[in-house]
Amino acid sequence: MLAKRIIPCLDVKDGMTVKGVNFVNFRNAGDPVELGRAYSQAGADELVFLDITASYEGRKTFIDMVRRVAENVNIPFTVGGGIGSVEDVGNLLNAGADKVSINSSALKNPQLISGIANNFGCQVCVVAIDARCDNGEWICYVKGGRVPTERKLFEWAKEAQDRGAGEILFTSMDHDGVKEGFACEALAKLNDILSIPVIASGGCGSMEHFRDAFTLGKADAALAASVFHFNEINISELKDYLHNNNINVRR
């Protein structure tokens, strides 16, 4: 049976992982390659490395870090941040990344999704969506959650799928960093309208929150950062907990 995936996300700035509370104040949490390897050994199913300052400052994700991760980690990993072209994607895949995550650049240039899918296959293209619920309407944000767009979450997710996205990584900006749980209602709706996997992100503070993302939110995978980086949740204990709650996980 296909397992629900647990994905630690490593936000990278200047070669070090950081995690922002509501995307603003950063706390330092270590070397991405060492952390990635430790997570892989602890039972993480995949890893995501996001160059969080890249889209804001226009910088490119560090190819060297990607290569070092590929050499040292034996599970799949996704890289995001600052990817603006099919050529950028080719460089990251050649360095050893398995998938790329695009966010602002996909909203600005939706053809980028089909460009990636046609050149490298749908499975490579993760479309990340940062959204916030404004007056009952989920609105997509760009530039690390700073700038609202005209696009609405559910329409954009469907369009991204139709253009060739392999997965949707949905972050609720209202929930991110607050540790009060994932946006399960919106997740469940995404799962109902999409035929590709949905990764839940933003808001996790306890093991129950992961359970809810999989049961109430029907997510295929759940992503979190600080609860893992600061050892508030141990991945193997989390998997035992989910297993005991009848959720199929790799242990």
Added chain:
Amino acid sequence: MKVAIIKYNAGNIFSVLYALKRIGIEAEVTDDFDTIRNADKVIFPGVGEASTAMAYLKEKGLDSLIKSLKQPVLGICIGLQLMCQSSEEGNAECMGIFDVKVQKFDNSSCPEFKIPHMGWNTISATAGNSLITEEQNNAYAYFVHSYYAPVCKHTISQCDYITPFSAALHKDNFYATQFHPEKSGDLGEQILKNFILL
């Protein structure tokens, strides 16, 4: 031990190189016929589209070369599919090493099964096979694919997603896995070690 990884127009080839390095094996990524022929082990990996990959292999003559190899050969993911008779992906005529036709997953009667089949799923083992041993029965391997080889006489490991399908095939000196051993954690590294020891 000389290990050749076949270089062609498919992605993820360097991941296999890195995975071998982690188990202490230096391999060479190459499309040189003599280097491939003289290797002790040959790995045919990749992520890509079947008809495009097949056209490239034919143009370079790599398809005939692979079929003629006598040492252990391991196909991975699209490698497995290209070693079958044909694939519904781009209606590709493939190498025909394994006597089975690759099909697309059909979720029309069960839309809750998403396509591609992406993530960790359990694989079975067949008694007496050296690539995937009984110790690895029911372990989780990492899959990413929309097409599959049905269960057939060459199947040495099964996985179940919508329908039971071939997680691994074996015939003579040819082995293949639909999952990615290079991305399947400790299990994958053990399977690569098993292949190197064949």
